[in-house]
Structure formats: structure tokens, C-alpha cells
Amino acid sequence: MSPADFVIQRPELPDPGTAAKSAPAEGAPTEGDHAAGRKASISREDILAAALKLIGPHRSVSTLSLREIAREAGIAPNSFYRQFRDTDELAVALIDLAGRSLRKIVGEARYRAKTDRSIVRSSVEAFMEQVRADDKLLHVLLREGTVGSDAFKHAVDRELNFFEEELRVDLIRLTRAQGITLREPALVAKAITRLVFAMGAAAMDSPPEKDPELIRQLAIMVQMIIAGSRTLAAS
Numbered sequence: 733m734s735p736a737d738f739v740i741q742r743p744e745l746p747d748p749g750t751a752a753k754s755a756p757a758e759g760a761p762t763e764g765d766h767a768a769g770r771k772a773s774i775s776r777e778d779i780l781a782a783a784l785k786l787i788g789p790h791r792s793v794s795t796l797s798l799r800e801i802a803r804e805a806g807i808a809p810n811s812f813y814r815q816f817r818d819t820d821e822l823a824v825a826l827i828d829l830a831g832r833s834l835r836k837i838v839g840e841a842r843y844r845a846k847t848d849r850s851i852v853r854s855s856v857e858a859f860m861e862q863v864r865a866d867d868k869l870l871h872v873l874l875r876e877g878t879v880g881s882d883a884f885k886h887a888v889d890r891e892l893n894f895f896e897e898e899l900r901v902d903l904i905r906l907t908r909a910q911g912i913t914l915r916e917p918a919l920v921a922k923a924i925t926r927l928v929f930a931m932g933a934a935a936m937d938s939p940p941e942k943d944p945e946l947i948r949q950l951a952i953m954v955q956m957i958i959a960g961s962r963t964l965a966a967s
Contacts, residue, residue, distance in 0.1 A: 774805055774806075774807050774811060774814075774815070775815070776815045776816070776825070778805055779801065779805050779807075779812065779815055779816065779822065780822070780825060780826055780829060781805075782801055782804040782805035782806075783796060783801050783804070783822060783826060784826070784867060784868050784869070784872075785804055786800060786801065786804055787868055787871060787872065787875075792872075792875040792876060793819075793822070793823040793826055793872055793875070793876055793884070794823060794876060794881060794884060796819060797819070798812055798818075798819055801819070801822070820881065820883055820884075823872075823876065823881075823883075823884055823887075824883060824884065824887045826869075826872045827872055827873060827876055827884065827887040827888055827891060828887065828891070829869065829872075830869040830870060830872040830873045830891070831873060831890075831891030831894060831895075833867075833869050834859075834862055834869065834870055834873065834895075835891075835894060835895060835898060837858050837861075837862060838855050838858045838859055838862075838895075839898055840858075841854040841855050841857070841858035842854065842855050842898075842899070842902045843902070851902065851903075851906055852951050852954045852955055852958070853947075853951050855899075855928075856928065856947050856950045856951050856954065857947055859928055859932060860932070860935065860943050860946065860947055860950075863932050863935050863936060863943075864940055864943070870932065871936060873888055873891060873892075873929070874929065874932055874933040874936060875933075876888050892925055892926070892929065895921075895925045896918070896921045896922045896925045897921070899921040899924060899925060900917050900918050900920070900921035903917050903920060903921060903958075904917050907962075912962060913962070913965040913966070914958070914961045914962060914965055915961045915962075915964035915965040916961065916964075917961070919961075920957060920958060920961045923957050924954050924957055924958075927950070927953060927954065927957070928950060928954070931946065931949075931950055
């Protein structure tokens with residue numbers, strides 16, 4: 733054995749300049765953010781769309797995990813927090829989005845109506861079309877009001893109140909044009925809204941071929957509510 737065998741080999745240190753160049757800047761995306769095809773940046777709308785893809789007739793927003801949503805959106809879990817504080821905030825944002833979308837669609841159907849009978853039929857048909865829509869937005873409103881947290885239920889109830897107020901205004905507009913008076917139109921609007929949403933929730937678990945009969949029944953029930961209000965006002 734020669735003396736050279738006893739020389740201690742010093743570990744090779746990286747060049748300071750090279751190390752500085754390779755270190756990621758603070759706040760910059762790390763290698764993990766780009767792994768497995770992950771996106772470097774994503775918007776709130778992208779995350780909302782990813783969550784909508786995961787829910788369905790038997791899956792509510794409240795059951796989704798952050799990692800599931802991040803995986804569907806193609807982002808690292810930490811990137812989720814750049815847009816939402818937690819999944820609860822995401823769920824409330826989805827409820828708000830669903831409410832605005834549905835109010836616009838049903839409101840347009842009501843606005844085109846000329847009589848209370850046509851307003852009922854067109855509104856119910858527009859509602860049922862959204863039950864079967866691919867975007868599943870209505871499913872959020874129908875599910876989270878019964879299975880979600882208190883925050884979700886309050887958000888759903890707020891959207892229902894918006895529906896009720898808009899329907900109340902439209903009912904007064906149409907009945908006045910016909911020289912008809914309703915007894916407590918706010919209660920009429922509430923009864924109709926709650927009935928339609930309850931029937932819509934049941935429709936999600938039934939096959940689409942049953943929709944025509946459900947629409948017929950719903951339209952008759954709503955007309956009964958309006959007729960009862962008229963009778964009470966007249967008496």
C-alpha cells in the first residue's frame with residue numbers, strides 16, 4: 733500500500749455561480765409544478781370547470797378533495813391556493829356561478845312569456861333542460877342545499893331567494909297586465925321555487941325519458957298554486 737492510498741479526498745464543491753443560477757427564484761414555479769404535464773398557471777374559471785367535471789348525480793361538491801380537483805385541473809395542489817383559500821370557498825363560488833347561470837336562462841324564458849300559463853310552462857321546461865345540461869351547474873344548487881355544510885346551504889338559500897324575488901316581480905307584471913290580483917305574490921313565488929327545486933332534485937335520479945311527464949305534472953302544480961292565490965285574492 734503506497735502513501736497515496738492514505739490521502740483524504742476532498743468532496744468536489746459546486747461552483748457558487750452555477751448554484752446561484754440553478755436555484756429557483758422565490759415564488760417561481762418549482763419542478764413539481766411542471767411535473768406530469770401540470771400547468772404553470774391556471775385561472776379560477778379553470779379550477780371551477782375542473783370541479784364541475786368531477787361532480788354528478790351521486791357526487792356533490794362537498795365530497796371533493798383538493799387533490800382530486802388539482803389533479804383534474806392539471807396543477808400542483810399548492811397552485812390551488814393561488815385562487816381559493818380552500819374547497820369551501822370553491823364550493824360557494826360554484827353555487828354563485830350556478831345561480832347566476834340558471835337565473836339568466838330561466839329569466840329569459842319568463843320574459844318571453846305573455847301569459848301566466850306560458851310563463852309556467854316555459855320556466856319549467858328551461859329548468860328541466862338545465863337538469864340534463866352537460867355543465868352540471870344546476871346539480872350544484874340541487875345537491876349542496878341538502879348535503880353540504882352550513883356555508884353551502886346558506887349560499888344555496890341566497891340563490892333561491894334571488895329566484896323568488898325575480899319570479900315575484902314577473903308574476904306581478906303578468907297578472908297586472910291581465911287585470912288579475914294575486915294574494916301574497918312573494919309567498920306564491922316562494923312556493924313555486926321550492927316546489928320546482930325539490931322536483932328537480934328528484935329528477936336527477938330518474939331517467940331522462942320521464943322528463944315530459946314530470947314537466948307536465950310540475951306545470952299543473954304550479955298553475956294550481958297560482959290559481960289558489962287568485963281565488964284567495966278574489967275572496
